[in-house]
Amino acid sequence: MSELQKSMDEIVALCKRRGFIYPASEIYGGINGFWDFGPLGTQLKNNIRDLWWRDTVLCPPIGPEGEILSMVGVDTSIIQNPRVWEASGHVGGFNDPMVDCRESKNRYRHDHLQVLRHRSDESIPMFAFLEGEPEPAYRKIKKQHKLSPEEFTAVPLTEIPLSYLERVIGPDTDKKGTLTEPRQFNLMFKTYVGAVQDEDAVAYLRPETAQGIFLNFKSVLDTMRVKVPFGIAQIGRAFRNEVTPRNYIFRSREFEQMEIEWFCQPDQAKKWYDFWCEHRKNWWQAVGLKGANLNLRSHGKEELAHYAKEGCGTFDIEYRFPFSAPGFGELEGVAHRTDFDLRQHQQYSRAKLEYFDPDNQERYFPHVIEPSAGLSRGVLALICEAFTTDPERPSKMFMKFNPRIAPITAGIFPLVNKEGMAEIAEKLYQELRCRYAVQFDVKQTVGKRYARMDEAGTPFCFTVDSQTLQDQTVTVRYRDTTQQERVNIDKVASFLQDHLA
Ligand code: GAP
Numbered sequence: 278m279s280e281l282q283k284s285m286d287e288i289v290a291l292c293k294r295r296g297f298i299y300p301a302s303e304i305y306g307g308i309n310g311f312w313d314f315g316p317l318g319t320q321l322k323n324n325i326r327d328l329w330w331r332d333t334v335l336c337p338p339i340g341p342e343g344e345i346l347s348m349v350g351v352d353t354s355i356i357q358n359p360r361v362w363e364a365s366g367h368v369g370g371f372n373d374p375m376v377d378c379r380e381s382k383n384r385y386r387h388d389h390l391q392v393l394r395h396r397s398d399e400s401i402p403m404f405a406f407l408e409g410e411p412e413p414a415y416r417k418i419k420k421q422h423k424l425s426p427e428e429f430t431a432v433p434l435t436e437i438p439l440s441y442l443e444r445v446i447g448p449d450t451d452k453k454g455t456l457t458e459p460r461q462f463n464l465m466f467k468t469y470v471g472a473v474q475d476e477d478a479v480a481y482l483r484p485e486t487a488q489g490i491f492l493n494f495k496s497v498l499d500t501m502r503v504k505v506p507f508g509i510a511q512i513g514r515a516f517r518n519e520v521t522p523r524n525y526i527f528r529s530r531e532f533e534q535m536e537i538e539w540f541c542q543p544d545q546a547k548k549w550y551d552f553w554c555e556h557r558k559n560w561w562q563a564v565g566l567k568g569a570n571l572n573l574r575s576h577g578k579e580e581l582a583h584y585a586k587e588g589c590g591t592f593d594i595e596y597r598f599p600f601s602a603p604g605f606g607e608l609e610g611v612a613h614r615t616d617f618d619l620r621q622h623q624q625y626s627r628a629k630l631e632y633f634d635p636d637n638q639e640r641y642f643p644h645v646i647e648p649s650a651g652l653s654r655g656v657l658a659l660i661c662e663a664f665t666t667d668p669e670r671p672s673k674m675f676m677k678f679n680p681r682i683a684p685i686t687a688g689i690f691p692l693v694n695k696e697g698m699a700e701i702a703e704k705l706y707q708e709l710r711c712r713y714a715v716q717f718d719v720k721q722t723v724g725k726r727y728a729r730m731d732e733a734g735t736p737f738c739f740t741v742d743s744q745t746l747q748d749q750t751v752t753v754r755y756r757d758t759t760q761q762e763r764v765n766i767d768k769v770a771s772f773l774q775d776h777l778a
Pocket of ligand 1: 484519526527528532534536649
């Protein structure tokens with residue numbers, strides 16, 4: 278097991294043990310691609326969500342010319358009229374080419390498979406494996422064929438001619454020729470609306486929150502005092518029947534997105550595209566994804582989604598997750614969607630969706646710059662970033678969350694449960710609990726309580742001890758350094774306020 282894989286195993290174990298993330302339906306054996314957030318994970322996710330909402334909608338950024346941006350928020354239905362997804366291109370185009378294994382019955386995304394091909398001997402089979410997980414293929418090569426993996430070279434399955442599939446051994450089988458040719462597979466979850474379950478009642482769970490924004494473009498224009506350029510933001514769940522959900526919550530079937538559709542004049546699109554790429558990268562850094570683990574990547578034209586092909590392109594903000602290292606996994610995409618969506622919805626719905634510019638007396642379709650972030654992926658990236666080993670501590674590790682997103686801001690403890698210390702600590706807790714996410718704990722030794730707080734990523738712990746009885750000071754212990762100093766008990770609230778600013 279590699280070091281990187283090992284640390285992912287430790288992260289998953291910690292998330293389970295400390296109530297960040299649990300497998301969904303665990304008591305029934307789970308359900309692949311679905312996860313539940315526990316108490317600490319929910320609070321962490323809500324903190325990230327609230328910061329994004331605050332920095333996007335309540336206190337939008339300052340634009341390139343020093344202007345305060347105009348932004349409103351919506352919360353739209355998960356299920357919409359099914360024609361929406363025809364217009365958006367999802368019914369016809371939201372497909373991934375899939376490869377089935379007739380033997381193991383597993384299904385894989387064609388572009389997620391690679392094969393190990395012998396460098397010189399064409400008669401030796403090729404061994405397929407899931408991107409980043411070559412170990413099972415190495416084992417087959419060594420055990421069954423007594424060969425060394427060094428004799429092989431890795432090639433994407435998409436580059437192997439279909440006629441060669443007969444020679445490929447699937448990732449979860451020992452037999453040759455069990456992989457089918459790639460077939461299209463629609464990623465949208467289908468359901469039925471109403472009592473009768475026939476074709477007329479088919480509807481879909483939204484695969485992105487973006488379309489709900491385009492559907493309400495006209496209503497927002499008519500009801501709010503907004504003028505182009507302006508943005509509409511939304512946070513919500515999206516559903517994709519991913520063929521290979523994997524890497525913990527990175528690729529799941531139900532997840533949350535934080536999306537902005539920024540409507541601007543077509544000739545201003547490049548300026549806004551550059552602005553949003555820069556702004557969104559800075560935002561992730563400000564919430565805690567610092568350093569070399571954050572990467573920025575422009576897509577080549579061939580990789581672009583159907584709506585982005587004619588525009589400035591797409592820019593990915595990527596994070597080096599332990600399972601992707603040394604490579605990166607996408608966290609957010611900033612796309613120039615042109616006027617594709619508004620035009621499509623006008624054509625399919627026949628509603629007039631052009632914007633009327635009152636200054637120039639002109640009617641046009643605004644272009645759209647879309648920063649689309651994964652909230653669930655953001656939680657995972659911030660968990661991975663926070664996980665810090667420290668052999669000196671009883672917990673051997675701590676979670677180094679930015680204090681503004683930490684699920685618990687402070688622990689409040691009596692050193693021991695005697696001499697009235699518990700009462701003083703509880704009074705402090707009562708004073709703070711409605712303003713800050715504080716936790717009161719009297720059980721076990723204070724060392725064990727600190728260790729629990731280190732695992733939860735609590736940046737500060739305040740402890741009432743015998744000196745408190747004499748001079749009304751408490752110790753504050755800093756999570757990152759484990760150092761302690763004394764503050765007046767009356768100053769704890771302002772201490773927290775200063776440290777969360
Ligand atoms: N509206 C554009 C859109 O949805 P996307 O690149 O397909 O674009 C945006 O998704 C973000 O949503 C991704 O960068 C990722 O963070 C998140 N995301 C997409 N699929 C996901 C999945 N299966 N599980 C978790 N997050 C996902």
